[in-house]
Amino acid sequence: MNYIFLMGTAGSGKSAIALALSERIKSSDVDVALLNLDPGVRWLPYAPDSDIRDYVNYAQLAEEYKLGPNGALVASVDAAVGHVSEMKAELERLAPEFVIVDTPGQMELFAYRDAGMLIATGLAGDDFSTVFLADSVFLNRASDFISILLLSYSVQARFRAPQINCLSKIDLLPKDLLERAIMWSSDPDTLINEFISQRSDEKMELSIRLLESMLDSGALGEFIFTSSNTGEGLDDLYAQIQRIHSGGEDR
Ligand SMILES: Nc1nc2c(ncn2[C@@H]2O[C@H](COP(=O)(O)OP(=O)(O)O)[C@@H](O)[C@H]2O)c(=O)[nH]1
Ligand SMILES: [Mg+2]
Known part of the structure; x- marks a missing residue:
C-alpha cells in the first residue's frame, strides 16, 4: 500500500482532488482507498473507506472541554493519533495499491503539528508521498507564486517525503495568468x-539571493497544473505518483 497525503491551505481543493485522483487511478484498473482525516468536515465529495470521524467526535470534544472550533479541531487531530492502528487495519483489509489521505481543511492542523507527522508515520512508516495543493484563486503576481513556493517548501521540510506540487483549480484561472504561472514555475x-x-529596495537583496539559491538548487520543486472539475493535470499527477512509488525517486 502506497500512502499519498494531500496537503494545502483551507479550501485549496484537497477533498475534491481526493475524489478526482481516486477516479483517475481506478480508471486504470488499479485499486485505491480513501482515508478522511478531517475531523470537522460535514460533507465530503467521496465515500471514505476509513474516516477519522468514526473514531473522534469533534462536537463532543468541543462540548466536553469547552473548546472553540479551532481548539476542538486541534484536540480531535491529537486524539486521532491514538486510533491510527484501527484506521490502518481498516485499510489493510482492502489492500489497495494506493491510499489517498485527505487531511484537515486547515493545513496547520496536520502539516505543522506533531500529530500530523505521528499519524503519517503510524500509517505509512517512512514510505509515503505528499501532494501539496496551492489554490490558484490566490495567484495574481510573481510575489504570490513565491509565497506558494515557500509554503510548499515548509511542508516538504517537515515531512521530508517525495512531494508533488499542484496549482489547483486552474479552470478558474484566466488564460493569460495560467500562462504566466507556467512561465514562473x-x-x-x-x-x-x-x-x-x-517593488525593489535594498532590504530585498538578501531575500532575493536566498530565493535564487533555493530556485537554482531545485529545492522548491516543480508544479503540475490541475483541475478537479475538468480533470486537467490528473494524468500527469498520477504519472508522477507512479514514478515516486515505483522507486523512481530518491527520498
Ligand atoms: N472550479 C473549481 N473548484 C474547485 C476545484 N477543486 C475544488 N473546488 C471547490 O473549492 C472548494 C473547496 O474545495 P475542497 O475540496 O473542499 O477544499 P479542501 O478544504 O482543501 O478540502 C469547494 O467548493 C470545491 O467545489 C476545481 O478544480 N475547480
Ligand atoms: Mg477537505
Whole structure:
C-alpha cells in the first residue's frame, strides 16, 4: 500500500482532488482507498473507506472541554493519533495499491503539528508521498507564486517525503495568468525579475539571493497544473505518483 497525503491551505481543493485522483487511478484498473482525516468536515465529495470521524467526535470534544472550533479541531487531530492502528487495519483489509489521505481543511492542523507527522508515520512508516495543493484563486503576481513556493517548501521540510506540487483549480484561472504561472514555475529568472520589478529596495537583496539559491538548487520543486472539475493535470499527477512509488525517486 502506497500512502499519498494531500496537503494545502483551507479550501485549496484537497477533498475534491481526493475524489478526482481516486477516479483517475481506478480508471486504470488499479485499486485505491480513501482515508478522511478531517475531523470537522460535514460533507465530503467521496465515500471514505476509513474516516477519522468514526473514531473522534469533534462536537463532543468541543462540548466536553469547552473548546472553540479551532481548539476542538486541534484536540480531535491529537486524539486521532491514538486510533491510527484501527484506521490502518481498516485499510489493510482492502489492500489497495494506493491510499489517498485527505487531511484537515486547515493545513496547520496536520502539516505543522506533531500529530500530523505521528499519524503519517503510524500509517505509512517512512514510505509515503505528499501532494501539496496551492489554490490558484490566490495567484495574481510573481510575489504570490513565491509565497506558494515557500509554503510548499515548509511542508516538504517537515515531512521530508517525495512531494508533488499542484496549482489547483486552474479552470478558474484566466488564460493569460495560467500562462504566466507556467512561465514562473519553469523559469526562475523570469519569476525573480518580475518579483523585483513589483517593488525593489535594498532590504530585498538578501531575500532575493536566498530565493535564487533555493530556485537554482531545485529545492522548491516543480508544479503540475490541475483541475478537479475538468480533470486537467490528473494524468500527469498520477504519472508522477507512479514514478515516486515505483522507486523512481530518491527520498
Ligand atoms: N472550479 C473549481 N473548484 C474547485 C476545484 N477543486 C475544488 N473546488 C471547490 O473549492 C472548494 C473547496 O474545495 P475542497 O475540496 O473542499 O477544499 P479542501 O478544504 O482543501 O478540502 C469547494 O467548493 C470545491 O467545489 C476545481 O478544480 N475547480
Ligand atoms: Mg477537505
